[in-house]
Amino acid sequence: MQQGTARRSNRQRTEETRDKLISAARRLFVEKSYAETGTPEIVAAAGVTRGALYHHFADKQALFQAVAEREAAAVAEDIERRSGDAASPVDALLAGGKAYLAAMAEPGRTRLLLLDGPAVLGRAAMDEIDDRHGNRTLREGLAAGMRAGLIRRLPLDPLTGLLAAAFDRAALSIEAGADAGACTAALAGLIEGLAATASKG
Template identity: 55%
Template sequence: MQDDSPHRSNEDRTAEMRVRLMNAARELFVAKGYVATTTPEIVSSARVTRGALYHHFEDKASILRAVLEREAAEVSAAINATDVLEGDELDALLTGASAYLVAMMLPGRTRLLLLDGPAVLGRSKMREIESRHGDDALRTGLDAAMSAGLLPRLPIGAISALLSAMFERAALDISDGQDAADYLTAVRAFVSGLAQLAPERAAVPGECDLS
């Protein structure tokens, strides 16, 4: 039951209403898909009025954008929360990859961020969302490993794009039931091949935990 206590500020009530709408929309988008979901269904699921929905969001697409922003922020936070107490820049890179795959295992997240988001908003809008939520983390990790001589100096934009595509495909396959550990092994093998071209011919770091 909604708390209408006078001690709660208008800002609190506004934020709560927005979250309720986003949560209801997310559940429906995941269960039915964006196209099949209607705004009346979102209103009914959130138990709010139609006017309340349009007070907070311009249309269904704007609700999706808000949901995607939140999903991307949570993935970024999960990656940034990882700490590598021992090891080198390659360890940090693979730990970040592991954190990404784990974060993407949240039910519905791959559909939202990797399928419905790009299909509805387009890749340029999705890149804007990604750039607001730590999209440069992979570039930073790669640059650190290259600067340390653990990876060869390669065009950072190109190698980052290739790795991102690999991680996204892995996340999609894992969401379809494939073994996450197999994909991290493949990522390690890819990094191992790159490392052999580095000035230091670095050894590949140890296994990353996906549990």
């Protein structure tokens, strides 16, 4: 019993240390940029030792990847939460689109996922992260719409990638000062266009 409690306690401490490192790194990467942030600053902000950092992460890039993974997961969770009660697959896609843009408005998130992410990790690694999270929810929504005959049947992976790129571009534009309502309306038009095409067929 005591051994089991000790194992849980050790695991909890390990998870807490990892969480502190990821949270501190996120804050510094947003405030200063990835390139301008050193590992001594991260461990100081996290209140842990340098050895603890390298116990959990091979290097600063691996820590950045953990930050990006957490941010992408948070976006996907928001999308799923806000679109889960939609009346139809098309409504779910529309709600998910709004949820994506709202989630990306979290300070620093657009920079981390859409600018620094590809620069630090490479486009292929960021695509893998996206495919586990936001792009997965989009692909599932499109597939559900196609199965229901509400979305035009098109090659699923290319369609997912192209729509995801449009959403990413909208997030970047909004970050730069574009009208969020106009971007949301334009993206909704893309989805509604696919639905309208399906209904004609």
